[in-house]
Amino acid sequence: MEDRPLEYDYTIAKLFMYSTIVLGIVGMLVGVILAWEMAFPAVNTMLGEGLAEYTNFSRLRPLHTDAVIFGFTLSGIWATWYYVGQRVLKVSMAESPFLMFLGKLHFTLYMVGVVLIVGSLLMGITTSKEYAEFEWPIDIAIVIIWVIWGMGLFGLIGIRREKSLYISIWYYIATFLGIAMLYIFNNLAIPTYFASDGIGAWYHSVSMYSGTNDAIVQWWYGHNAVAFGFTVPIVAMIYYFLPKESGQAVYSYKLSILSFWGLMFVYIWAGGHHLLFSTVPDWMQTMGSVFSIVLILPSWGSAINMLLTMKGEWQQVAESPLIKFMILASTFYLFSTLEGPIQAIKSVNALAHFTDWIVGHVHDGVLGWVAFMIMAALFHMAPRVFKRKIYSKSLMNTQFWIQTLGVILYFTSMWIAGITQGMMWRAHDEFGNLAYSFIDTVTVLHPYYTIRAVGGTLYLVGMFIFAYNMFKTMTSSERVDESELQNATPMGA
Amino acid sequence: MFHWLEKNPFFFAVAVFLTIAFAGLVEILPNFAQQSQPTVGTKPYSTLELAGRHVYIKNSCNACHSQLVRPFKAETDRYGHYSMSGEYAYDRPFLWGSKRTGPDLMRVGNYRTTDWHENHMKDPAGVVPGSIMPAYRWMFTNLADIDTAYAEQITVKNVFAVPYNKPLPMKDGSKEVVKLADSLSGAHASALAEAKLVVADMNDKNVKEMVNNGQIPEIVAIIAYMNSLK
Ligand code: HEM
Numbered sequence: 001m002e003d004r005p006l007e008y009d010y011t012i013a014k015l016f017m018y019s020t021i022v023l024g025i026v027g028m029l030v031g032v033i034l035a036w037e038m039a040f041p042a043v044n045t046m047l048g049e050g051l052a053e054y055t056n057f058s059r060l061r062p063l064h065t066d067a068v069i070f071g072f073t074l075s076g077i078w079a080t081w082y083y084v085g086q087r088v089l090k091v092s093m094a095e096s097p098f099l100m101f102l103g104k105l106h107f108t109l110y111m112v113g114v115v116l117i118v119g120s121l122l123m124g125i126t127t128s129k130e131y132a133e134f135e136w137p138i139d140i141a142i143v144i145i146w147v148i149w150g151m152g153l154f155g156l157i158g159i160r161r162e163k164s165l166y167i168s169i170w171y172y173i174a175t176f177l178g179i180a181m182l183y184i185f186n187n188l189a190i191p192t193y194f195a196s197d198g199i200g201a202w203y204h205s206v207s208m209y210s211g212t213n214d215a216i217v218q219w220w221y222g223h224n225a226v227a228f229g230f231t232v233p234i235v236a237m238i239y240y241f242l243p244k245e246s247g248q249a250v251y252s253y254k255l256s257i258l259s260f261w262g263l264m265f266v267y268i269w270a271g272g273h274h275l276l277f278s279t280v281p282d283w284m285q286t287m288g289s290v291f292s293i294v295l296i297l298p299s300w301g302s303a304i305n306m307l308l309t310m311k312g313e314w315q316q317v318a319e320s321p322l323i324k325f326m327i328l329a330s331t332f333y334l335f336s337t338l339e340g341p342i343q344a345i346k347s348v349n350a351l352a353h354f355t356d357w358i359v360g361h362v363h364d365g366v367l368g369w370v371a372f373m374i375m376a377a378l379f380h381m382a383p384r385v386f387k388r389k390i391y392s393k394s395l396m397n398t399q400f401w402i403q404t405l406g407v408i409l410y411f412t413s414m415w416i417a418g419i420t421q422g423m424m425w426r427a428h429d430e431f432g433n434l435a436y437s438f439i440d441t442v443t444v445l446h447p448y449y450t451i452r453a454v455g456g457t458l459y460l461v462g463m464f465i466f467a468y469n470m471f472k473t474m475t476s477s478e479r480v481d482e483s484e485l486q487n488a489t490p491m492g493a
Numbered sequence: 494m495f496h497w498l499e500k501n502p503f504f505f506a507v508a509v510f511l512t513i514a515f516a517g518l519v520e521i522l523p524n525f526a527q528q529s530q531p532t533v534g535t536k537p538y539s540t541l542e543l544a545g546r547h548v549y550i551k552n553s554c555n556a557c558h559s560q561l562v563r564p565f566k567a568e569t570d571r572y573g574h575y576s577m578s579g580e581y582a583y584d585r586p587f588l589w590g591s592k593r594t595g596p597d598l599m600r601v602g603n604y605r606t607t608d609w610h611e612n613h614m615k616d617p618a619g620v621v622p623g624s625i626m627p628a629y630r631w632m633f634t635n636l637a638d639i640d641t642a643y644a645e646q647i648t649v650k651n652v653f654a655v656p657y658n659k660p661l662p663m664k665d666g667s668k669e670v671v672k673l674a675d676s677l678s679g680a681h682a683s684a685l686a687e688a689k690l691v692v693a694d695m696n697d698k699n700v701k702e703m704v705n706n707g708q709i710p711e712i713v714a715i716i717a718y719m720n721s722l723k
Contacts, residue, residue: 041624041626158502174513177506181517195647196645200642201641206585206649211580212578214587218587224513268520269516277564279576279581353563428566428570
């Protein structure tokens with residue numbers, strides 16, 4: 001995976017770096033607004049009664065999830081793909097005008113998609129399915145964008161010089177295939193306008209599946225959107241960036257093979273853990289529960305492989321904020337892939353499902369693992385792409401600690417909130433009556449919602465620091481020479 | 494073998510695809526073979542109810558409310574009988590939700606009334622002090638989309654054979670028919686007739702006047718939908 005003097009072309013990578021930063025801030029800003037709305041409902045009408053339809057919790061929640069998933073995370077995945085792909089395949093985008101064209105088309109259509117999505121979600125045009133809220137016209141656009149990326153991906157692989165595919169490439173390929181399969185099947189729907197000879201809204205559709213079947217397909221998708229959006233491509237990143245930045249070889253090649261194929265095989269089965277105690281068949285629930293436990297193995301395989309890559313070089317963690325980001329990311333990955341399986345145990349799930357503990361779990365994963373890794377990747381890429389030092393190492397350190405504190409406040413408050421809520425829902429008094437009315441279980445959460453909102457706000461502050469540092473790095477930081485860019489990323493004070 | 498795959502992207506991709514598709518096939522196909530049968534007492538949505546369901550979706554009520562009663566004593570005590578698969582036979586999409594910031598609504602029609610909903614949707618914290626549910630005042634002026642609801646009814650009737658205009662068995666042994674109008678204007682007329690029944694129990698002057706003038710605000714539709722949840 002070592003470079004040789006070949007001029008890589010980062011035009012497309014740059015574009016996706018910009019969108020990662022902008023959409024990250026937008027998505028997390030909306031998350032912070034949601035968090036304050038849950039703590040203080042008056043925030044729902046912050047822009048006045050007239051705009052409350054668009055600023056209240058229910059319109060903004062899908063916007064948050066989709067902006068951070070399909071905006072921030074996906075941009076990050078693509079920014080790194082257009083960087084890592086060339087380098088490990090030893091071929092430049094500039095060698096193929098066709099691939100360059102596809103890349104530009106990819107970004108342009110993606111931007112159009114983003115605008116359509118934001119607009120339609122604010123208007124309340126949604127199918128209600130989590131992370132698949134878009135109506136059929138946008139679904140079609142998404143499939144086209146995805147296919148264009150796929151053509152670029154396999155196109156670049158097709159003209160590669162390095163014959164053997166590096167580990168990261170395995171994971172990018174899996175991301176492409178996994179999401180394609182899941183997305184298409186989950187979104188199958190019939191446009192009602194055409195099926196009724198032109199009545200009603202033209203964009204409206206009705207799901208191909210009903211009730212329990214619809215739920216099965218949705219969570220087969222929902223769970224694996226996490227797998228192929230938040231796990232697989234992020235592992236792709238860490239397999240490239242951590243060894244590169246630290247100058248250490250990946251600890252074990254065998255372990256990476258085992259974790260890769262293990263993850264591919266096991267992940268899909270685990271979807272049933274979203275539907276425990278529901279009306280889906282029992283055997284499917286049991287499979288979901290059991291395979292979630294098995295999933296610990298391949299997940300920890302990758303995480304441990306990464307941590308051990310640092311063997312004997314731990315002083316780098318203290319020295320480099322960039323390594324800090326990545327090591328904390330692997331640690332959070334280790335941790336949330338243990339937490340998830342615990343929540344999938346039936347008796348634990350009976351308590352945890354529907355509570356804030358799940359939200360806590362989601363966010364220790366996405367804030368601690370996904371977002372940290374994406375930002376680390378961008379930090380590593382920026383000097384190589386813009387030929388300038390990282391503007392400020394001390395800002396990086398500040399950002400790191402502010403955001404770490406933010407994540408900790410977020411998940412600890414949500415654990416306590418979730419378990420409190422779950423216990424109160426099921427509590428009976430000595431006569432066998434329910435001990436609490438529902439509203440008691442809401443008001444008790446106020447302090448935790450406030451703490452979460454503070455934690456989220458800190459994380460967002462960190463995002464702004466990140467954006468500022470990146471902006472300076474791109475525009476006015478000290479220039480660097482190619483020779484300084486071997487391993488550890490050069491940083492200004 | 495793995496080394497060989499790593500040098501052959503095409504076969505690598507095929508191997509990955511088969512590995513991930515395998516579980517999907519095994520898990521999903523068997524259940525689809527047995528289409529879920531509606532339970533006795535489950536009926537398709539009327540035009541107004543379906544329009545209300547669309548309002549529910551448009552405002553992501555499912556972001557805070559589940560519609561799935563799990564088989565535990567604490568849940569059946571609070572919400573009523575646990576959910577059964579057949580009860581969802583006409584739900585496209587399903588609305589089980591994944592978070593209970595507010596209570597489950599699967600059977601809310603059994604214990605909340607039209608006027609309660611009216612006050613609650615206008616000012617939740619005024620009705621239930623400490624509530625963190627947003628107020629939905631714009632629903633009192635925005636119009637419900639009856640056309641789209643009707644288009645969806647026709648679609649599900651034609652494509653999925655949803656039994657509109659057919660006698661369906663009810664729990665008390667009787668039969669009931671959910672009528673589907675044969676024209677758009679017919680659908681409007683029947684939705685309006687249903688809206689008038691809902692509005693009879695409401696207080697908002699403006700809403701009453703709109704319905705008198707043949708308009709159906711969103712709030713009337715969503716209340717009709719919530720009343721149907723039993
Ligand atoms: C400043 C940072 C963030 C804050 C303050 C925040 C806040 C929130 C809030 C308040 C919710 C709604 C929880 C509920 O309904 O009870 C939520 C849901 C969610 N957020 Fe975030 N968020 C942040 C960042 C992110 C990021 C970076 C991602 C992903 C990359 C993410 C993914 C999600 C997902 C998937 C859900 C849905 C969870 C579920 O349904 O269980 N969030 N977030």
